[in-house]
Amino acid sequence: MKDFVIIGAAQAGLSMAYFLKQKQKEFLIIDKEKEIGASWLNRWSTLKLFTPAEFNHLPDMPFPAAKGHYPDKFEVASYFKDYAETFQFPIQLNTLAQSIQKKNDYFIIRTNQQDITSKHVIIATGPFHVPYTPKFHNKLSDSIYQVHSNYYKTPDQLQKGPTLVVGGGDSGFQILDEISKHTKETTYFSGDTSIRTLPQEILGKTIWWWFTITGFLSFSKMSWLGKKISQSKQPIIGTDVKSIIKRYNVEPIGYTIDTEENTIKTATKTLTDVKNIIWATGYKPNFEWIEDIELAKDGYPKHHRGISTTEGIYFIGLPWLHTRGSATLGGVKKDAAYLANYIL
Incomplete structure (x- = not known):
């Protein structure tokens, strides 16, 4: 019988482990x-954080990179490995939690390895649980290569010909940037081109420095300003959307409306030459494997700062947890500290 089991060994799980070990x-x-x-x-090869190194620290261990450096995915993964080894956390890999059942005053976690x-x-x-693609993607011909951004790696996996x-979001524009640089073929873009963008630096300071001193990252989701920010469309940070859209081989075509075999109907035109589609259309949450957990309309669990309505089950790492x-990456430690103090 364990006192605690943490499911997930990325930034949220590692942050909680730090406080439990303390x-x-x-x-x-x-x-x-x-x-x-x-x-x-597992994400695409050129993925980079839009937060500089000095804002990516987990508890009690700075991110090992110079101030102002924007880490790639390999640096983040290496940092997590070093973090787990430094604090010698007990970790069991290759273990998929399949269900959680409450029995009186304890829980049974059924996994692919053991209970x-x-x-x-x-x-x-x-x-990020279940990659989402609109249902009409199933109506497309098998001759069109389709991949969700979750499984996209490099432009080399694409067929010759135009790509949609x-x-x-951040993923969509980063992938659009990479593909349109890689090929002379037309790269269509389906989405909102009027989205707000923010530079990585303003007046010699990173945008995250400005976010910190203005308190932008600290407004509670229950406050008036926090509600307004959380309900608005989030800006793209550090990607020059306008210059990407203006490239000679990039063509914005509005939202995708429907598909049929080799035909794709969009807000501005009908496409018949597309050979590849990257669906950077986000994810849907999946918490249905947790028995008797109370979910909100958006599919996320009901909670207060990670404290669920089921006594003994807690959540960390959710968007706008607080x-x-x-x-x-650097903000999750505050939630972990609060949750650990509450539990203990």
Whole structure:
């Protein structure tokens, strides 16, 4: 019987482990991947953080890079591995949590390896669970190569011919940038081109420095300003969207409306020459494997600062768990400290 089991060994799980170890609690971290940092290593090859190194520290261990450096996915994964080794956390990899059942005053966590019993369970699986693509993608011909951004690696995996990138978030624009640089073929973009963008630096200071001193990252989601920020469309940071859209081989075509075989209907035109589609269309949460957990309309668990309505189950690493900073690599430690203090 464990005192705590943490499910997920990325930034949220590692931050919680730090505080539990400081209190000398018995715990185990489990993760479905074969190595620490795999959730980052599995993304596309040129992925970079839009937060500089000085804002990416986990508790009690600075990110090992110069101030102003924007780490790539390999550096993040390496940092996580070093962090886990430095603090010697008990971690069991290749262990997929399949269900959680409450039995009186403890929990049974069923996994692909064995059943684990624990008095408390901390879910640190993050917000990115099920890659989402619109249903009409199934109507397309098999001759068109389709891949969600979660599985996209490099432009080399694409067929020769025009590519359509669908989705106007950070991932969509970073992938659009990479593909349009790699090929002379037309790269169509389906999404909002009027989205707000912010530079990485203003007046010699990083945008994250400005966010910090103005308190932008610290407004509670329950405050008036926090509600306004959380309900608005988040800006793209550090990617020059306008210059990408103006490239000779990039063609914005509005939102994608429907598909049929080799035809794609968009807001501005009908496409018949597309050979590849990158669906940078986000994710849907999946917490249905946790029995008797109360979910909100958006599919995320009901909670207050990670404290669920089921006694003994806690969440960390969710978007806007408490503030805008909850979704950042360096911000999760504040949520972890609060949650650990509450539990202990």
